[in-house]
Amino acid sequence: xxxxxxxxxxxxxxxxxxxxxxxxxxxxxxxxxxxxxxxxxxxxxxxxxxxxxxxxxxxxxxxxxxxxxxxxxxxxxxxxxxxxxxxxxxxxxxxxxxxxxxxxxxxxxxxxxxxxxxxxxxxxxxxxxxxxxxxxxxxxxxxxxxxxxxxxxxxxxxxxxxxxxxxxxxxxxxxxxxxxxxxxxxxxxxxxxxxxxxxxxxxxxxxxxxxxxxxxxxxxxxxxxxxxxxxxxxxxxxxxxxxxxxxxxxxxxxxxxxxxxxxxxxxxxxxxxxxxxxxxxxxxxxxxxxxxxxxxxxxxxxxxxxxxxxxxxxxxxxxxxxxxxxxxxxxxxxxxxxxxxxxxxxxxxxxxxxxxxxxxxxxxxxxxxxxxxxxxxxxxxxxxxxxxxxxxxxxxxxxxxxxxxxxxxxxxxxxxxxxxxxxxxxxxxxx
Amino acid sequence: xxxxxxxxxxxxxxxxxxxxxxxxxxxxxxxxxxxxxxxxxxxxxxxxxxxxxxxxxxxxxxxxxxxxxxxxxxxxxxxxxxxxxxxxxxxxxxxxxxxxxxxxxxxxxxxxxxxxxxxxxxxxxxxxxxxxxxxxxxxxxxxxxxxxxxxxxxxxxxxxxxxxxxxxxxxxxxxxxxxxxxxxxxxxxxxxxxxxxxxxxxxxxxxxxxxxxxxxxxxxxxxxxxxxxxxxxxxxxxxxxxxxxxxxxxxxxxxxxxxxxxxxxxxxxxxxxxxxxxxxxxxxxxxxxxxxxxxxxxxxxxxxxxxxxxxxxxxxxxxxxxxxxxxxxxxxxxxxxxxxxxxxxxxxxxxxxxxxxxxxxxxxxxxxxxxxxxxxxxxxxxxxxxxxxxxxxxxxxxxxxxxxxxxxxxxxxxxxxxxxxxxxxxxxxxx
Numbered sequence: 109x110x111x112x113x114x115x116x117x118x119x120x121x122x123x124x125x126x127x128x129x130x131x132x133x134x135x136x137x138x139x140x141x142x143x144x145x146x147x148x149x150x151x152x153x154x155x156x157x158x159x160x161x162x163x164x165x166x167x168x169x170x171x172x173x174x175x176x177x178x179x180x181x182x183x184x185x186x187x188x189x190x191x192x193x194x195x196x197x198x199x200x201x202x203x204x205x206x207x208x209x210x211x212x213x214x215x216x217x218x219x220x221x222x223x224x225x226x227x228x229x230x231x232x233x234x235x236x237x238x239x240x241x242x243x244x245x246x247x248x249x250x251x252x253x254x255x256x257x258x259x260x261x262x263x264x265x266x267x268x269x270x271x272x273x274x275x276x277x278x279x280x281x282x283x284x285x286x287x288x289x290x291x292x293x294x295x296x297x298x299x300x301x302x303x304x305x306x307x308x309x310x311x312x313x314x315x316x317x318x319x320x321x322x323x324x325x326x327x328x329x330x331x332x333x334x335x336x337x338x339x340x341x342x343x344x345x346x347x348x349x350x351x352x353x354x355x356x357x358x359x360x361x362x363x364x365x366x367x368x369x370x371x372x373x374x375x376x377x378x379x380x381x382x383x384x385x386x387x388x389x390x391x392x393x394x395x396x397x398x399x400x401x402x403x404x405x406x407x408x409x410x411x412x413x414x415x416x417x418x419x420x421x422x423x424x425x426x427x428x429x430x431x432x433x434x435x436x437x438x439x440x441x442x443x444x445x446x447x448x449x450x451x452x453x454x455x456x457x458x459x460x461x462x463x464x465x466x467x468x469x470x471x472x473x474x475x476x477x478x479x480x481x482x483x484x485x486x487x488x489x490x491x492x493x494x495x496x497x498x499x500x501x502x503x504x505x506x507x508x509x510x511x512x513x514x515x516x517x518x519x520x521x522x523x524x525x526x527x528x529x530x531x532x533x534x535x536x537x538x539x
Numbered sequence: 540x541x542x543x544x545x546x547x548x549x550x551x552x553x554x555x556x557x558x559x560x561x562x563x564x565x566x567x568x569x570x571x572x573x574x575x576x577x578x579x580x581x582x583x584x585x586x587x588x589x590x591x592x593x594x595x596x597x598x599x600x601x602x603x604x605x606x607x608x609x610x611x612x613x614x615x616x617x618x619x620x621x622x623x624x625x626x627x628x629x630x631x632x633x634x635x636x637x638x639x640x641x642x643x644x645x646x647x648x649x650x651x652x653x654x655x656x657x658x659x660x661x662x663x664x665x666x667x668x669x670x671x672x673x674x675x676x677x678x679x680x681x682x683x684x685x686x687x688x689x690x691x692x693x694x695x696x697x698x699x700x701x702x703x704x705x706x707x708x709x710x711x712x713x714x715x716x717x718x719x720x721x722x723x724x725x726x727x728x729x730x731x732x733x734x735x736x737x738x739x740x741x742x743x744x745x746x747x748x749x750x751x752x753x754x755x756x757x758x759x760x761x762x763x764x765x766x767x768x769x770x771x772x773x774x775x776x777x778x779x780x781x782x783x784x785x786x787x788x789x790x791x792x793x794x795x796x797x798x799x800x801x802x803x804x805x806x807x808x809x810x811x812x813x814x815x816x817x818x819x820x821x822x823x824x825x826x827x828x829x830x831x832x833x834x835x836x837x838x839x840x841x842x843x844x845x846x847x848x849x850x851x852x853x854x855x856x857x858x859x860x861x862x863x864x865x866x867x868x869x870x871x872x873x874x875x876x877x878x879x880x881x882x883x884x885x886x887x888x889x890x891x892x893x894x895x896x897x898x899x900x901x902x903x904x905x906x907x908x909x910x911x912x913x914x915x916x917x918x919x920x921x922x923x924x925x926x927x928x929x930x931x932x933x934x935x936x937x938x939x940x941x942x943x944x945x946x947x948x949x950x951x952x953x954x955x956x957x958x959x960x961x962x963x964x965x966x967x968x969x970x
Contacts, residue, residue: 371548371550
């Protein structure tokens, strides 16, 4: 891909299109953007204000108090970490970019995967090896297909040196079970691959109390973990990310290259955001309560949308993390074909123009374009106002709230009309 | 340059080294880092707090109210601008990076120039053509040498397609007169070069009331202007930058490529920072007063350091913008050679280890490494505490304040000891 003709990320571009159409008066249900639309609690706004005095550039990788808080965050999750292993960044996106620039060789990506990994790799002329995800979960290459893919890549003259996992996953809204992660870790070890484990959805798992298994638990010396506050705390627009590097000579050498790149790309995470990160990553009780409420809401609505999709005839993995559902309309391919829907691009277009639902087709995520899959981001359904969103956050049964139930009904009707599949109202089945 | 061995920006790296040595107890006068060390006024901190609710990713290039304020900022400076020409970014650094990625061909840089242009260009395998600055000012290639350099570059198989100007300049602390900018604009037009005019120091010119001339006044169709709030408002650690693209088909196509890259590199400028930018770029009276006071302080201290350097035997262009002095110790090369000082690297090292003064040698800016030049950033001399810095900001004669006078005396004595050149106390000459 030439940087001279670099299209915007489809995720962000669709969001702009939807906002444009809505301003023009077109009613749309927006399931197209991976943004947690929840309001900012006062305790975070107050930290931002308190951080105003941090107007110095400071250390490239973040100030020590902020990196110590990030180290504590990882340590409490079973990955003993010291502050020197941490790099703070304005979002996990730039730190992933710097990793793509710093790592040699080809990179292995799951298919489907987040829209940005591949363009970032291409920007630095890195070859990409895509490997389909297994039937039971997304975010990881199918271990049964990974070794053959690596062999084929080598035969084709590529040198795979790194692999990206997303735990939990965007776009599939699932996370790989420990046994799958362990097998992938073994393969990474055998093939001398560095693992980039994108764990930005780590704190959003369903059902509550469940947890992901990080490859860093099996192969800490070859795993870089990236994360951020955009998803768990609904702070996408505040741009706070961080990464944990292996505590080894090679790991810290990689970190040093990333810091070198950071100094030419972003200088440092904004000081006030470091104060927010220092506070949030130390996880005081009010923050943990807020996170638990958010996660419960994400899980309830993702579950409801999953029922809408399966009720309309799709097959779909049950959501186990993040705020996404990734249905596959293969079971009613014949019926959709009569409407001119033959692939994920025509499905996406039909849903936007005819059904009034914005989603991102699977092809944007590197999935087989002929498959009838899309990603539904379910985190845009919590309300039109902060008042409605606070209500949703505080409810123990958010899908029963009138403003959410209404949206889900509309969504259900829309898909029912599209597929003619379900005879009952799927919303009845939701609760 | 391979991204696999990417050293940190020398500017940021030296700042970390100085802070490390100071914590270890070594007294140092820090002239090594281009940071305006002034405190944050309450009216900016309050805007940050007010911006907390902006937690959405929003538009890649910035929200409309923020871009409109930036358009007003340019329009008031004689460059009629509408919001659609503007891109907001987390600092001007990432937007310059995206420009380097988006532009084809080789890039022409002044020598010396800011440390980051060349590494950014190299990251995308862009060739660099360095052209020395003229005797009277920095930040621009000498117009008399530019055309021969362009011819030589073409003969060598390069295709120069863009040129970077810095107005006012880092590292020389000067800005090119209108006549020089006009000549450069003509050459850019003749040679079909896109001009990147880095005007991040635009609002810091000496004497007060003076103003730079932007190439966009002569060749608006081929000039991209970049800027930010890091320098004028001492908000380096808040990471707020922006760019203005030509209002032409080609200009907006370039902007669209930059936005595409932005979507994969930084997503958007943090929402609360957009609220700060919206406010600051609308330039209310209290902000203009603060800016005027800051600029007066920068000019006074840069002038005093300039006198220290010339008093110690250096030649140096009088500072006319920013907060830098760029002395050349060629006049006393013989004396310095006896101390083992033969080039800018040994001069920088000697000053750091023996004299207790941290500066960045000219070689870091792409200057002739055998020259005895360095950049002294004078914005680090305003005080050790916010109280001292507020005093400096509010004083009509800041170099007469005891805490600043003391530092200037120490600096003067240090250089006197080094060069043995001056017999009078340069500080007497300061006022």
